[in-house]
Amino acid sequence: MAVACFYFDFAAEKEQSPASMLGAVLKQVVSGLEEIPEEIAQAYKDHKKVIDGRGVQFADIVSMLHTASKNPTFICIDALDECVAGYRAKVLDSLNLVLQRSPGTRIFVTGRPQIQAEVEKRLSGRVVTIRIAPRRDDIISYLHNRLGEDTKPGAMDSSLKADILKKIPEDISEM
Secondary structure, three states: OEEEEEEOOHHHOOOOOHHHHHHHHHHHHHHOOOOOOHHHHHHHHHHHHOOOOOOOOHHHHHHHHHHHOOOOEEEEEEOHHHOOHHHHHHHHHHHHHHHHHOOOEEEEEOOOHHHHHHHHHHOOOOOOOOOOOOOHHHHHHHHHHHHHOOOOHHHOOHHHHHHHHHHHHHHHHOO
8 A cells, every 4th residue: 555645835836846746646656665667667767868857757657656556545635725726737637547547546635615626527526525624612722822832921912812812713714
């Protein structure tokens, strides 16, 4: 069994192209295999010989991910909503191809509700949605703990603390 994870970070959007994202997932899946499939080993050897700096093509990465996912494979993609919108379609379409070709593969995706329709459309109905929302009491408890750890307790008066304890739980509940 293989498990691979990838976290999208809006601050690194230029570096997180579909090829780099799926390449990182492929690397994790391959590292868990007992034996590297010949197709992947050959692609690595061929890539090392390239002088002009041409990397492995995106379609080849998707194909290798399919090859590496013969055993049960779990791919976790966190914060997909932070993926560049233009990249997100390509990532989801590629993951859909992997799902079609590798029936033992399961994909777990997290993201804000605004991308749900796109995920459902691009993964061709292979989606189960679970809505997770923080409980107001948990948020307030967390804030109390964090405010209690304040290294400069005199910098904040009770009115500001009350505003924080009122406003933040309201804003977070809308996410």
